[in-house]
Amino acid sequence: MVVALAQLAGKHILLIIGGGIAAYKSLELIRRMQDAGAAVTPVLTKAGAQFVTPLSVSALAGTGVHQDLFDLTAEAEMGHIELSRAAELVVVAPATADLMAKMAHGHANDLASTLLMATDKQVLIAPAMNVRMWEHPATQRNLATLQEDGILVVGPEDGGMACGEFGAGRMSEVPQIIDAAAAAFGGCPLRGKHILVTSGPTHEPIDPVRYIANRSSGAQGLAIAQALLSLGASVTFVTGPTDKPAPKGAQVVHVQTARDMQDAVRAALPADAAVFAAAVADWRVVGESQSKIKKTKDGMPALEFAENPDILAEVSQLEKGRPNLVVGFAAETDDVIANATAKRKRKGCDWIVANDVSPATGIMGGAENDVTLIDQNGSEDWPRMSKDAVAAKLAKRIAEALL
Numbered sequence: 001m002v003v004a005l006a007q008l009a010g011k012h013i014l015l016i017i018g019g020g021i022a023a024y025k026s027l028e029l030i031r032r033m034q035d036a037g038a039a040v041t042p043v044l045t046k047a048g049a050q051f052v053t054p055l056s057v058s059a060l061a062g063t064g065v066h067q068d069l070f071d072l073t074a075e076a077e078m079g080h081i082e083l084s085r086a087a088e089l090v091v092v093a094p095a096t097a098d099l100m101a102k103m104a105h106g107h108a109n110d111l112a113s114t115l116l117m118a119t120d121k122q123v124l125i126a127p128a129m130n131v132r133m134w135e136h137p138a139t140q141r142n143l144a145t146l147q148e149d150g151i152l153v154v155g156p157e158d159g160g161m162a163c164g165e166f167g168a169g170r171m172s173e174v175p176q177i178i179d180a181a182a183a184a185f186g187g188c189p190l191r192g193k194h195i196l197v198t199s200g201p202t203h204e205p206i207d208p209v210r211y212i213a214n215r216s217s218g219a220q221g222l223a224i225a226q227a228l229l230s231l232g233a234s235v236t237f238v239t240g241p242t243d244k245p246a247p248k249g250a251q252v253v254h255v256q257t258a259r260d261m262q263d264a265v266r267a268a269l270p271a272d273a274a275v276f277a278a279a280v281a282d283w284r285v286v287g288e289s290q291s292k293i294k295k296t297k298d299g300m301p302a303l304e305f306a307e308n309p310d311i312l313a314e315v316s317q318l319e320k321g322r323p324n325l326v327v328g329f330a331a332e333t334d335d336v337i338a339n340a341t342a343k344r345k346r347k348g349c350d351w352i353v354a355n356d357v358s359p360a361t362g363i364m365g366g367a368e369n370d371v372t373l374i375d376q377n378g379s380e381d382w383p384r385m386s387k388d389a390v391a392a393k394l395a396k397r398i399a400e401a402l403l
């Protein structure tokens with residue numbers, strides 16, 4: 001339990017309480033999760049409310065309990081999509097045969113099933129039902145489907161049940177569910193590792209009021225920093241100007257230009273790994289004007305450009321103090337894989353995360369990404385997923401590579 005306490009500290013868990021007699025254990029579960037330092041947002045299904053009252057759940061959780069998909073007050077405060085993603089882990093306890101069937105078949109006809117469809121986070125279920133229902137081929141098929149989908153399962157245990165029968169179907173006890181939730185966070189494989197992340201655009205000034213920039217929102221870089229932090233890494237986050245919040249717990253360095261970013265990156269080394277997610281301007285304006293350039297009758301000012309330092313290439317090619325893993329990004333609009341593969345070689349980085357940023361994809365500035373990971377062995381297409389999910393997957397890969 002000492003390990004679980006550390007792993008759940010500061011985590012946010014969405015707890016879905018299904019309708020079964022085992023729901024009484026979920027009250028204890030809320031308490032123990034809180035003891036471990038987690039914040040719990042409870043969701044009570046209609047059937048769940050037959051076994052435990054909304055009042056006892058919300059009193060224990062210290063927050064409101066969410067019950068209805070069409071609860072307008074809740075929607076005004078927090079939509080169901082946001083609710084499904086705000087937490088870092090979704091726990092379903094008890095997971096009834098009906099909830100498992102809904103999950104396996106993609107139903108979304110009440111708040112719990114909609115949240116489970118909408119979430120991009122890891123889901124852990126603690127099944128609880130009568131032994132015949134558990135052993136029924138339909139439940140076993142649904143279980144296999146859910147496991148294939150990556151859903152984690154704790155229990156059920158053998159034992160006497162409220163219905164008087166004996167066998168598998170009893171919901172796991174609270175300490176087992178707590179341990180499974182802690183294991184779902186995967187521990188902290190990056191503890192003790194320093195990782196540098198660059199993010200956002202750069203601004204290259206023309207004069208004191210004008211600059212050249214690009215459409216990078218900084219969303220993917222921020223998500224990567226957060227995912228690395230949640231695996232225990234210490235992160236230096238070098239960011240160009242964005243309206244995104246800083247990742248909590250990172251050492252944050254704000255920069256404007258590519259050359260500022262280069263200085264900040266040099267200062268942040270050494271690092272065990274470096275992820276260059278920033279969209280660095282390739283060129284800067286030569287002879288930045290110290291006063292605002294005026295409109296004149298003589299026509300438009302001619303801007304002369306100089307090439308910016310390639311920070312990724314510089315770090316990738318360091319003879320001394322090169323991070324063990326250097327990851328670049330390639331935002332392309334044509335021949336994505338071919339261009340990104342050539343870029344990996346040219347720059348000398350280990351991996352390239354390539355994506356198509358043609359306007360039609362909605363990726364630049366959007367919430368989702370559709371990436372291909374390129375390494376020395378070839379390319380691996382990842383399905384389109386949220387930027388948070390891309391970040392979690394990349395962070396996990398980085399942890400494996402640094403082992």
Ligand code: C5P
Nearest residue numbers: 276277278280308309310311312328329
């Ligand atoms: O060459 P291109 O800009 O497409 O390469 C993209 C990758 O190189 C990204 O990882 C970006 O952060 C990095 N880069 C850099 N310095 C530059 C240009 C790009 O670090 N001047």
